[in-house]
Amino acid sequence: MELKKKPRSEGYWFYFFNTIILILFSLLIVVPIWNILVSSVSSNAGLASGGLMLWPKDFTFQNYTKVFSDSSIPKAFGISILKTVIGAGTHTVFCAIVAYALSKSRLIGRKFYTTMGVITMYFGGGMIPTYLLIKSLGLLDTFWVYIIPALFSYYDCVILMNFFREIPASLEESAKIDGASEWKIFADIYLPLTKPALATIILFNGVGQWNDFMTTKLYITKQYLYPLQMKIYEIIVQSNLSSMTQSGSTDVIFKATTRGVQLATIVITTVPILIIYPLLQKHFIAGMMEGAVKE
Amino acid sequence: MKKLIYGLAAIVATLGLSACGSNKDSGSNSDFSIKDRYTLNANKPAWKLDKKKKTTDITWYINSDWTALPFGKDVTTAQIKKDLNINVKFITGDDSKLNAMISGGDMPDIVTLMDKTSQAAEKANSWASSLNDLAKKYDPYFTKVANKDTMKWFSLSDGKTYGYPNYSNTKKDYESGTIPVNDNFVIREDVYDALGKPDFTTPEGFVKSLNAIKAKYPDLTPFGFTTVGDGAGPFTDKLQDFLGVPLEKKNGSFYDRNLDPEYVSWLKALNQAYRDKNIVDDSFTDDGATYDQKVKQGDYAVMLVAGTSGQGGNYTDFMKNSKTRYIAIDGPSSTSGRKATLSQTGISGWLINYITKDAKDPAKVMELFTYLIDKPGQILTKYGIEGVTYKYNDAGKIEYLPEVKALEKSDNDAYNKKYGISRFNYFNNDRMNALKAPEESALTQMQQWGKGKLYPHFVIENIKPQAGTPAARSYDQVQTKLNSTVISLIRAKDDNGFDSTLSSYRSFLKQNKWSDIEKTLTKNMKENRSKLN
Amino acid sequence: MNTLKRLYKQRQLQLMVLPGIIFMIIFNYIPIYGIITAFKRYTIVDSMSSAPWVGLENFKLIVQDSFFWESVRNTLAISLMKLFLGFAIPIFLAIMIFEVKNMRFKKIVQTISYIPHFFSWIVLGGMLISWLSTDGFFNQTLMALGLMHKGNNHLLDPSQYWWIAVLSDLWKEVGWGTILYLAGMSRIDPTLYEAARMDGATKMTQITRITIPLLAPIISLNLILNVSGLLGSNLDQTLVLMNSQNQSHAEVINSFVYRMGLTQGDFSYATAVGLGISIVSVILLVITDRITRKLNDGHSIIV
Known part of the structure; x- marks a missing residue:
């Protein structure tokens, strides 16, 4: 019994950490991309600071x-x-x-x-x-x-x-x-x-x-x-x-x-x-x- | 063994191929003649005489990434098309594309270069026809309209001139006052007034005034400047011009402006401002788009600006966004009473146009050159057509029509596409500015400030050693080192850092045998002088 | 005689290679005579036959140039860092993606990871400059996480440049780098894992004993290409991120040659450097190929 349980829990932790790491990794990629996307639909005024922008400023399609x-x-x-x-x-x-x-x-x-x-x-x-x-x-x-x-x-x-x-x-x-x-x-x-x-x-x-x-x-x-x-x-x-x-x-x-x-x-x-x-x-x-x- | 044979066969085959290619381009149009088209007339431009019926296709190569408007679609180029019965196709590229065309034997009719000191320009006689010869053969009227000083300045060692530039400003132009300054020291007017017109003309005043700005406007960055990139921005020759650093030694030999004591003491003042946190690091890394945005928002209280005209849009936007504006004031100046020697585009101009030896109809291309250099062509390419884009006002000055101005403001792209005003500018120059009725803009005050402060830099124009020589390599390395030195000096943490950076620059000069390079520079200045007189 | 017979027997096979050989002769071997410019003084107004021969002059100029050696140092440093991180991380990432059970999550992660590959450096570089500025995105994030108190401009600090170049390149390309591995893993027989599970092998053992060995050819291929590309560098990236302050650490061989070509109009110089790089690359290629043969039952991946 014990033998059977061990691999399963090991597998569980593997998938758990795997998922967590991949989510973190995706965030690392997505956040800057999101920043680019949001900036592209913002008026230019918002872009100069280079700061953390997670939502469009003055939403516009002018670009x-x-x-x-x-x-x-x-x-x-x-x-x-x-x-x-x-x-x-x-x-x-x-x-x-x-x-x-x-x-x-x-x-x-x-x-x-x-x-x-x-x-x-x-x-x-x-x-x-x-x-x-x-x-x-x-x-x-x-x-x-x-x-x-x-x-x-x-x-x-x-x-x-x-x-x-x-x-x-x-x-x-x-x-x-x-x-x-x-x-x-x-x-x-x-x-x-x-x-x-x-x-x-x-x-x-x-x-x-x-x-x-x-x-x-x-x-x-x-x-x-x-x-x-x-x-x-x-x-x-x-x-x-x-x-x-x-x-x-x-x-x-x-x-x-x-x-x-x-x-x-x-x-x-x-x-x-x-x-x-x-x-x-x-x-x-x-x-x-x-x-x-x-x- | 097999490999070797293959390789050799390939090399032999292609060498033969390339040899053929290079044979083609000599004397390609020896059978060309204008006999049944017109007879030469020194008093009338050839384009008015030419009876050629067929439309001439002209290929025009520009040695830069450039987006030219399609020819003949806007009001301006449609007129050129009609007058000369030509079609122009633009091609763009870089040096290797130009070389590929030269060695491939398919040169365009016109080549426009960006740099007078490039190898292509210095060896123009190998691929371009001389304008003197072309004028004699096809259009003697050209000699009447071409600027003599410019022609002489551009002559190569064989005494002939191959390229003709736009925006070539002669000594006369500098003296006439029609060319405005293009570098300014500017300040936000509200800040200037609120602080009771502080003084920036001495190193001490500069440092003190910036501190005063920071105390009163903590949200503003006290001092900013146009982008630096991997160069030194406005902090080398532009700043030296404001300080009136001499262009040459009394005896006419080369003067190293970068080691001028007053200039160095101003760098110290800038360093003090940096240490006072009145200059921020981001200003050194910002690219064009970011800088533009900061100006539009008025983030900088005071700025040293290289290229005022390029900032027109930003200043206008800032004026619209705020109740104030940027104005030019007296900035860094000489402490020993030297007068500022601001510079503008010099006699070397900006773009240089050549007619290649392969031009299929050299007469037609020459007619185009004459047409564009002549006054009516100048007015056309700068202002458009009377009654369509402009009218003469009561004082006899050019004034744009209201609908033209309105379109420029409301939809700049459509305005460019419809009128093409000042876009076909390969032969334009500032001489024509005098024809225009004065118009108030965000730049007017700044240009007004600069009246009388321009000083021709012709003697030191394009003096760097000939490209490809060891001296030129050393010269370039010194320039690279200079740029990093100047920015490092401004960013020095303490006096020790400042001094050691400066002394390492001095020893770098020695390592690269700068004194030898100086001799070459002096020699080139002598050559310049002979072309100027 | 025997060979001819054999040749006739495999005429179909030979016919299949032929187009590739003809293509290479025309498009790769005919233009190769351009290499002779390395031994000439070839400027913009010259053609292959008109440029004068200068022997090894160009190579002498290069070797004597102290800026060139600085650029070699930077290239090697950046490339080696890229080799350690940029070679290994995509393998781990590919395995991790491969192990995801939920198909939708798998697809999303995969797609997201590829996106940065499509951003051109000209534009991305502009963004990176503002992200790395004093009040930029990067510093704000670090400050929000409490890892930093006060921001500074990272691009002005030469000591940070190598990391910036390596990590930003990694960010852009890591997802793209997994593609080949994922394609390779898709042909691994799932029954192998089944059997291993039956034997009680842990996930880690499965990965080290099944996945990685079966990926060996592709891993070796990438290793060979990475090592032989040590002297190559990302020109676009360098040109946007370099400034006068970080230049001492940012200048790489490619950007150095590019600037020399631009300012001196000297094509020979660039060809000479390129030829030198090619020769070193091939030597590195042969060495790595020899080493990786051991991983692949003694046969070469590349030839």
Whole structure:
């Protein structure tokens, strides 16, 4: 009897402390975020003190209307979604195919390929040769500059390789006896079994695409190809510009972007991710459930 | 082995590729001619003569993160578009983007740089066409309207001028009084009156008056200043200007203003104010947005302000929020009777515009330059169009129309988008200010205070050693050290701390062979002088 | 002959790697010739072929620069602190989240923990400055909790900067860092825990004996990447939080190179530093890879 009771109470205390610590941790994250959220719907007067503000001062949406007053924002939103969805999708499929082959120790030249991959993680030619390359490929000022150069990364490939390696070889062998091709094994056995890993790569890459504005800055001059983050970047740097004009002349007064507007942009770019994220989160949990059902 | 071969092949292939790229940009428009468009006329701007029917597309690169308004949508640029039959597309970026375009052989038509001492500006003759040549070839009228002093100042070692700036203020402009001061020592008027106009002009008075403010207004921070960032804010050259620290030694060689004894004694006074808790630490870390808000609320009783014009919005807001306002008064001054030598944008101007060698229609771009530099273009880009944005009043001065003013106040974004007044300012300058009917604003009193206190700093403009040289590296390190030293001096805990910080700065100068750098600076000042006369 | 036969037999597999190899050749290996700028004096008006060769001159300049060595010290200090905290804490956090039974609570904690990752440093830095100011959020909280009597401005104190950089980065990224571990744990067979419970294993034993060993490949992967990234640093964060007072502890390699590039217009310098960092990183990579092989049945995680 005693033996049985002990683990249960130990488990109880474990869950108790676990919950407490996680609640404290969540508070540590949430309170500053709440402060940002509240500040973004406050009039600017409340923001200067930097003090503990847990409720909006003079509730107002003026910061948000200011951001959305730019009529090209909805369009930019569209570009962002398009490049995130297409980019993350193609990237994940592309990497998965390569990672599948690289995860097989029987692959001839494997060592050479992977060494090549590792080198790309640490050595690059820098911005100028890359620009010239993108230019000679005719990708400047096209939507595809968001997708094609981002198709592959060896880092993501390594993650997938490690997940693929965990799949029992027996599954593959029995499929082979049934005459399945590599492509079929990859698509029918490996992909369904590594959903959490694929969801992770989609998340990593999708967030990368969503947040990226450097590609736009470097390779895009056409306004209609601007994603949301580029617009946001423009709004934010305007506040730095006004300080630059101090060295200029007296009649050059740009309206500075206020702190409130900056914070509104943070919220605006984060919300879509918070909406999309649970869709992916399902797959993490689905993975756990599936495993549970199968065994 | 395989790896090596691959690598070599790649390198060879791309070297070939880049070599091709660089070959392209020499002499790209040798077959360009204006023969069937117009004949040159020294007395008439070429844009009035040009019979070119097709709209010219002009790409305009600005070497900064900049949001230009779309061209041709507002009243101002629509007029330019109509007059010249052009379309302008703006691109922005930084040095590496500019270099990528230079080495990729796809230069835009116009390049606007922010810094006259940058390598791009100093080697402009390798990628830009000289304005002297272009004027001769396409638009001799340009020579009539371009400012001669500015042209001379911007000439490179080959004697030709490649870039033309905005806001280039010549000696004549300084003397004419049309350019207002841009640095001020300001105080809240209610505080000033309540304390019976205290004195801030001597170190002792400064320290005493701040204490008096704290005693009477415990809720206010007695002394504030525009943001410091990782520099020294208004506490180096701006403060030195108020104290009238000489720009050069009597013999014309470099004078280290940062070690001027009077300046150092003022830093001591600031340090005393800090130790009296009349300067707070947060003022050193606040960023622009926070500082703006503090000014709008009037948190600071007294402020040393670098860039008065940038504060116009804040002062106006404060005036609206309170029954009082900030006014300029005499602040830190020389104890030995030196006159203040405040500075403003100098002859080097602010933005510098170049026409690249790759310009597809250099004649058209030159016409645009002339158009914008000429007086009608200046008035257009600064004030808009007569009857649409402004009218001439009885005294013959420009006055904005009431609906324009109303829109500016009610919806600044819409105002910018509709009229574009003073937004297309790449060639603007303060000379045109004289045309405008005087208007009362939050800045008027401050600018009034500064009348007669400006003094040209041309001789020490852009004298730092040429970028990329060892001297330039040392110079930059000294600047970095100077910034941290000045702020550390103000924040020193006691006299010992103050003295040891100062002496470690002196020894840092020695370590970095400052005396050698000074020789370079003196040499550069000599060059400046030759361009000024 | 034999190899060719084998190659033909696995032609499908080879066909699958091929796109990746072609991609790397085009997008990674063709531009790599840019490295030669490290041995040239390459300024804004130059092209690859026109810039003059200077040999090791750029490297000499770097090594002689006392500010550079200060930035190396700061980078190493901040990175090592980040390595100890930023590497271990996400593992603990992931395990704790994994152990939560209530699905809704689990989802909420997870989602909350990711949010800060999406905040750009440009804006977050501005907030952080005001939070860390004398009367800021941070001091007010500490004072409310009775941990402090009088606030001071934390960003002006160079001795606190390393902690500020490390902890603020940790706050921003800790939740994000759990993702890979959670994905890894989702494939652990639940029957293993069941069996362990039957044997009377405590929760802690289950974690140390089942969860952590099965996470070993991912843990090693992160360790390898963290160690080889020791010389890297967060440029955006540094640029917003640095001021003239904390610079001696805030300047990192990246920000130093950035400022040199900006003020000197000298691209070669940055490339030279970058090349140096890459070489050191690869050496660190190889060393950690060797060490972590032991954790993973002797095979490498990364190649």
